[in-house]
Amino acid sequence: MTTIETHAHRAAPASGGLACIADWVTTTDHKRIGRLYLGTSTLALLGTAVVALLLGIERINQDDYLLGLDALTQAFSMYRFGLVLLVLLPVMAGLAVAAVPLQVGAKSIAFPRLAAAGFWLWLFGAGLGVYSLVMNGGPGGGERRFVELFLLSIALCLGGVLASTVSVLTTILTTRAPGMNLRRVPFFTWGVMVSSLALVVALPIVIGDLLIAYTGHKYPTAGVIEFGNLSLTQSWLSFGFTQPTTLLAAIPVFGLFADVMATGTGMRFTPRGPLLAAMGLAGVAVFAPVVQNPVVLRAPFRDLEAGDKFSDLLPFGLIHLLPALGAFLALMLVVSMLKQRPKVSAPLVFLLFGTLFVELAFTASALNHIGDAGLVGTVFEEGTMLALVYGAVLAAMGGVAYWGPKWWGRTMPMKATLPLALLGAAGAALASLPLMIAGFADQPGQPFNVVLPGGNDPSVHFPQVGGPTELWNGLSAAGHGLMVLTVVAFLGLALRSFLKGEHAGDDPWNGLTLEWATSSPAPADNFAEVHIVRSAEPLLDLKPRSDA
């Protein structure tokens, strides 16, 4: 047993403008750190979606350049950088930091200063990344020092998320309430644990490769950049920023859906072990960053020798099929609870759609890596990523609507929030599915060919592909627009709820897990007293129902 007090001292809440800002900047309260992650990544999402919308319009109208030729490459880099590093990772990190300590009955997150430092490091890296892109850095950038700055900024972003991940993982492993063994942790916490374990392995590998790229770019050999050049950042390093590595961050979505579904039904989730195992299986995707290369089934697969087939199938099965199977099983197990007729709520609808899109991304990622499908290098990968990121965003909105009462003590208006789930789902579907279809028509993933300085043709052009390209790109751009609308409306509702929403009771959802055993909003140290847990649904032990 430790005698070390790792919790930071908490000052009394400040009042007044500057004092309040200082209070937030220096906070070590995990609920505030989580909300800082969620708030800033939401703003980043808006920016990224607007850039995506502009790129979509560029793709529709291939004759006139809305952004200008020079800005196109940077805009495309900003879009990809934003989706993964400014939206997906921080959104999931924010949810985990804000909710996990409450779910496990801890008075605080482990290493709160580390969690806070992780957020500020991420934010600093994100700012530097955007700045370097604006200054003609990033993949394909013309300013060498800003390309290097961009590489460092990505490493900083990943380092920040890694720091917060270590903090959350330590919380799950060391500060659970008495009686809460790992089989009794809430599903979201389990998903966060699986995801965190995988990210602790994956993120340092990507950071290491970024350091190699930085060194290679900083000290080129006789003018030739061995590492860190355009082809590297778009091929070799791409394993760190595309599927299946990015899928690892979204595993908690399945757990959150299960928790909200169980709350909606008010019953114990009976296939508990299989669901935990299914989420664990999804985490097998961690082998993708370990091998540091895309694992693709070679085409034509039928013509390969038996030995070659086996050597292709083994890593493909491990890296793509098992995670896809795990995600599918997790979804099916949670959806099977629908026959218990859960109470329909905005968080449940958000999570239903969010989880569907994340599961779609798991399946599409496996399909994308089958050589015979002919999707490698097409825009199908971009559609998969959009399904993943927007699915995670929908799930995060569900999480905010669900845990809002514990974070700021007020509920969001359900009648106004519920339609947003449908609008968001329509946006995610429109943004991702048309690009997946366009992938089958061989639309390339890089929407325009960049001609490097010194080339004969200084123009940037869109490759001509078959099929109604304008239709697919137009629908996708409309999807981004709908997502912007959804996020702005959700932010407005959340802000309204924060300022003058209806006061929530301590247990507004009739919840089953420990976070609903404390007051709303939860105090700085979460629980007035530590609780003893005797089952996976500790509050259900106090609320006898027909199945209990």
Added chain:
Amino acid sequence: MHALPPAPAVTPRRQVFVGTAIACAAVTALMGGLFAVFIRHREDGVNASPRNWLPDGVSVPGVATNTMLIALLPICLFAQWAVYSAKRHDRPHAGLALGLTGLLGLAFINAQAYVWGQMGVPANQGVYSTLFYTVTGAGFVLAIIGVVFSGVTAFRFLGGRTTDREVVSAHAMYWYTFSAVFSVLWFVVYVTK
């Protein structure tokens, strides 16, 4: 608010130790990834032209690099001695062990700087130099972190927190991990080159 049965106040279960273990796993992943890239490119480079993998005129100072490896043995021994002494509330010996660990860590850092100077690998000399400086540089930074960890642990312990045995154990675990990682680095970068 629901009235679940209250439990006696609990303290976190080995938080620093578990947190350090997770950080050690991250360190292992970082270095493992770097080694994988180094080995892969060495294989490609040697296959393409065995003579051109190492830049001309570059040779590894065997004595210094072997001494670095050997120094890790006493570092681990002293780190474990600190744990042994801390468990017995033996403050003078724990302090001595932590001090020696830090001192040897500093000598290790000095040896790495010496190796860089002796080898004189130009930074812009192809794939080898990029990978060499990234891999050994990462090891160098990890050694600095280890020395800082030794210093912080010593200050906490000697400052009166003699019950801080957990942080002393975590400190030892970090050096064990570093030793394992550097052993691989020594073999990959300095022996097989």
